[in-house]
Amino acid sequence: MGFMQLMQLIVSSSLMYAAPLILTALGGTFSERGGVVNIGLEGIMVMGAFMSAIFNIQFFGTFGAMTPWIGLVAGGVIGLLFSVLHAVATINLRADHIVSGTVINLAAPALAVFLTRAIFGAAQTGPLPRAFGRSNIFLLHRIPVIGPIFFRNTSGPAYLGIIIAIIAWFILFKTRFGLRLRSVGEHPHAAETLGIKVYTMKYAGVLISGFLGGMGGAIQAQAIHNEFGILTVAGQGFIAMAAMIFGKWNPLGAMGAAIFFGFAQSLARIGNYIPIIQDIPNIWLQVLPYLLTILVLVGVIGRAEAPAAIGKTYIKSK
């Protein structure tokens, strides 16, 4: 395999595995910037993956090649609906954020498999008729050298994720909404004094995270596993949270970290083609993403700046 082909393989596989992580990590960023810890993203991804798979199977005849993209939105919507549960529990009912997230992570796989059985009579959906597949990125794939490596035969959803990351950065740091959301996560009392509706902002953060997490799950189902079953998501939501922390709660940082984790995950699949890496026993490549996450957190967390009021219940003054 030539150098160009190898680079192409590494970049496209990394992006493919990174795509669900990018969107979900961005979701986590919105939620935590508003002060709500959302470890329920794992469960939200499960629901998104489930919904997109159902959508894909039911509507591929109607939408043809557009099916996975519309399925993406369907996954986002169900993720958003599911995140309402987390928002109500943590914001209005004063539940511990981690307990509520754990409930979502317990409930989502059970509910999704329950529904899959109710609809299909089996625990898996079976292969999806219209998966994302690989695509060339409009015009960019014609650029010499860079084009074939980065933009040819690659993951469309990953580039969507990168675009959303840039938009998310703009929203969080350059708009009034972003400033308000961040102020609620840093110091809700001060924010309320200035007339910001703290609960509304927190709801916005959690619901955006639900939408993005649901989309992340939809990508996981439609681009990586090409089916929905209990093992479709298997921990990706947690890795996305780690990417968010690694990225220091900054959308662009989260995106970069997600691509890095995507690369680490792809090694277990494409490591055989890469010199040096092919000599490492597969077990190490399998656990690499998890061990890297821990190492990265140990290295980075001391300097990382989490939103000050993260994970705390805010009780509105009367």
Next chain:
Amino acid sequence: MLTQNNNRLNNLMVPILSIILGFVFGALLMLLFGYNPITAYQAMLDGVFTSPYFFGEALRQATVLTFTGLGFAIAFKAGFFNIGIAGQLLVGWVSAIWVALAFPDLPRIVLVTLSLVVGIVAGAVWAGIAGALRAYFGTSEVIVTIMLNYTALHFTNYLIRNVLSTGNTTERVGENASLRIDWLTNLTAGSRLNVGFFIAIIVVALYWVFMTQTTAGFEVRAVGLNPHASSYAGMSAAKNIILSMVLSGALAGLGGAIHGLGTFGNIFTQSGLPNVGFNGIAVALLGLGNPIGIFFSSILFGVLDVGAGFLPNRAGVPDEMASIVIAAIIFFVGANYLIRLIMGKLKSNKQATEGGE
């Protein structure tokens, strides 16, 4: 004194109402999908309580849940969220089986003790990593234990395929490592209920003694209630973080060892993390961190787990329904503000009507 009693009653009402609301939620969901909830719940209860075998199985499941529940609770009391119970259980399970297979000729009492101790140590070390990273680097134990979960899963599967056996299942451990006791097996018509059940009861008592009667237990609770005040009072935060995580992992590891030696007698490759780990979290939250509460919660969830097996055949309902009910129960426990609010409203209404002359 009276208010204290009142509080205790209120505290007991939260789990009881949560259980009721959880079952109601499950019933509504079943109605929504055209299933008959009464048939479903009856199938579960009949299935478990009319057969000594399945009742024994429910208690056997409760045994493991008691360990994972206590394990989660002790870290939770100290203010840490050990989501890694499932991974710690798994390393305890695999290492206990490893020892049992490696020394088949040791006398039973020695081999059983050795296997259990190795399981405890393995779980303790696995959780201790997260505790130490938290204590010295401030790394979130939530993320670290999750990552260690998947690491444990892959390593365990690797060990089973490459070291302990050549396939996906190890050989069964010998009689000398089994936790089976004949009279218990006969009493429950051949179920896998084993001596682990009695170990669980002893550990429940020990947990209570540790938390309420010893200085170390007091420190763990104090750190959980107010880390700043306790470090001001001279307690070492780092020491207590690590201690509570190590004990938490030790309990999960013991649960895993008992699951291995008692329930299965072997270990096989897992496609995902064992559910008993995560349901331990549910058990601890429903038991409100109280060892007796955890014990009874384990029995409830053990019945639900085993009863779930009757749902598809006797009621035509997918067996995931039981997990949904468990999640719903924990939702209401977590959102207990709702329950307290409603009870508060009811009480003030009652007082108003009684007080009005």
